[in-house]
Amino acid sequence: MHDLIPHISSLQDATLKAELQQCIDGKTKPLGALGRLETLMMQLGLIQGTLRPQLREPQMMVFAGDHGLAAQGVSAYPSDVTWQMVENFLAGGAAVSVLARQHGLEMTVVDAGVAHDFAPRAGLVIAKIACGTQDASEQAAMSMDQCATAIAAGRKLLGQRPGNALLLGEMGIGNTSSAALLLARLADLPVADCAGRGTGLDDAGLTHKISVLEKVLQRHPEAREALPALAAFGGFEIAMMVGAVLQAAQENRVIVVDGFISSSAVLVASRLRPAVLERCVFAHQSEERGHALMLQAMAPAESALRPQPLLNLGLRLGEGSGAALAWPLLESACRVMAEMASFASAGVSEKA
Numbered sequence: 001m002h003d004l005i006p007h008i009s010s011l012q013d014a015t016l017k018a019e020l021q022q023c024i025d026g027k028t029k030p031l032g033a034l035g036r037l038e039t040l041m042m043q044l045g046l047i048q049g050t051l052r053p054q055l056r057e058p059q060m061m062v063f064a065g066d067h068g069l070a071a072q073g074v075s076a077y078p079s080d081v082t083w084q085m086v087e088n089f090l091a092g093g094a095a096v097s098v099l100a101r102q103h104g105l106e107m108t109v110v111d112a113g114v115a116h117d118f119a120p121r122a123g124l125v126i127a128k129i130a131c132g133t134q135d136a137s138e139q140a141a142m143s144m145d146q147c148a149t150a151i152a153a154g155r156k157l158l159g160q161r162p163g164n165a166l167l168l169g170e171m172g173i174g175n176t177s178s179a180a181l182l183l184a185r186l187a188d189l190p191v192a193d194c195a196g197r198g199t200g201l202d203d204a205g206l207t208h209k210i211s212v213l214e215k216v217l218q219r220h221p222e223a224r225e226a227l228p229a230l231a232a233f234g235g236f237e238i239a240m241m242v243g244a245v246l247q248a249a250q251e252n253r254v255i256v257v258d259g260f261i262s263s264s265a266v267l268v269a270s271r272l273r274p275a276v277l278e279r280c281v282f283a284h285q286s287e288e289r290g291h292a293l294m295l296q297a298m299a300p301a302e303s304a305l306r307p308q309p310l311l312n313l314g315l316r317l318g319e320g321s322g323a324a325l326a327w328p329l330l331e332s333a334c335r336v337m338a339e340m341a342s343f344a345s346a347g348v349s350e351k352a
């Protein structure tokens with residue numbers, strides 16, 4: 001366990017925090033007037049241990065995997081869409097491909113367990129654990145060994161990438177079911193509150209999905225802790241994201257979290273090592289039912305670690321699209337810290 005799950009220290013440095021606050025408050029604006037950008041500036045400064053945070057070589061990593069549970073009719077789309085969208089990511093035509101290009105994000109697609117043989121090529125890492133998970137309504141989605149292998153692979157892959165920022169993306173037909181199951185079990189919530197329409201189920205489809213997920217929870221009463229729950233409910237792309245998040249946090253990289261499924265990986269990682277949350281920037285509030293509860297489940301209401309998503313655009317796509325859309329805000333936070341004048345340097349009068 002200790003080899004698999006690294007130690008992650010807390011960033012709480014009262015001196016640096018006071019200096020950052022003084023630097024932010026000293027800039028030429030009414031106190032607090034840059035709102036949420038100011039807390040982002042503070043967070044980036046704390047992560048990097050400096051008054052001048054800088055972002056370099058941001059890595060968009062899109063983890064893909066298939067889900068045995070999809071056979072139970074829990075998604076509006078067929079499983080083949082997973083590999084077809086991987087091809088689309090690599091061809092440059094998916095939403096995340098366009099947005100990553102726009103913002104200069106290097107994009108890597110990771111085959112964590114897609115039920116398809118891909119031709120090797122630049123931008124694709126084939127790290128298949130298996131050709132899709134098992135059907136969690138019949139058995140554990142993956143063995144504990146597979147789960148550990150996926151986490152270790154995610155850590156290794158992230159460790160090999162350059163830069164100081166990770167943007168999380170994912171693709172996997174059926175993976176809103178895994179994320180909802182993880183939330184229901186780890187936060188002890190009714191699965192009906194955690195499950196949403198995913199790729200676009202209608203009312204009857206959602207009712208069916210919830211009844212399938214209730215049976216899956218009953219099938220795995222023993223899977224109560226983070227790792228057994230991850231193994232029971234899947235998927236490989238979520239497990240690999242858990243590894244990538246743990247490694248990125250250990251290396252003090254900024255982690256930009258996308259939507260419901262990326263957040264479920266952070267939920268698991270934060271149950272193992274709560275300090276990962278200090279490195280996480282939550283890009284947006286997804287339209288998927290359950291995402292708000294997912295964010296609340298990560299930390300108590302009064303905690304400074306309670307996730308506060310940057311955007312609320314009604315997104316429900318995944319892929320890392322929301323993380324890419326939020327990226328310019330992180331760049332702006334750094335630019336403001338570095339370039340905005342202070343009252344003293346600009347000769348502007350302070351509050352009377």
Ligand SMILES: O=C(O)c1ccc[n+]([C@@H]2O[C@H](COP(=O)([O-])O)[C@@H](O)[C@H]2O)c1
Binds near residue numbers: 171
């Ligand atoms: O990230 C989100 O908030 C999100 C919300 C709804 C759907 N998705 C994407 O839709 C796929 C999973 O949906 P489903 O219905 O097949 O479980 C998967 O590829 C996700 O990237 C993603």
Ligand SMILES: Cc1cc2nc[nH]c2cc1C
Binds near residue numbers: 077081085170199318
């Ligand atoms: C077309 C399509 C694109 C996606 N991107 C992420 N999840 C997706 C699901 C579908 C169905």
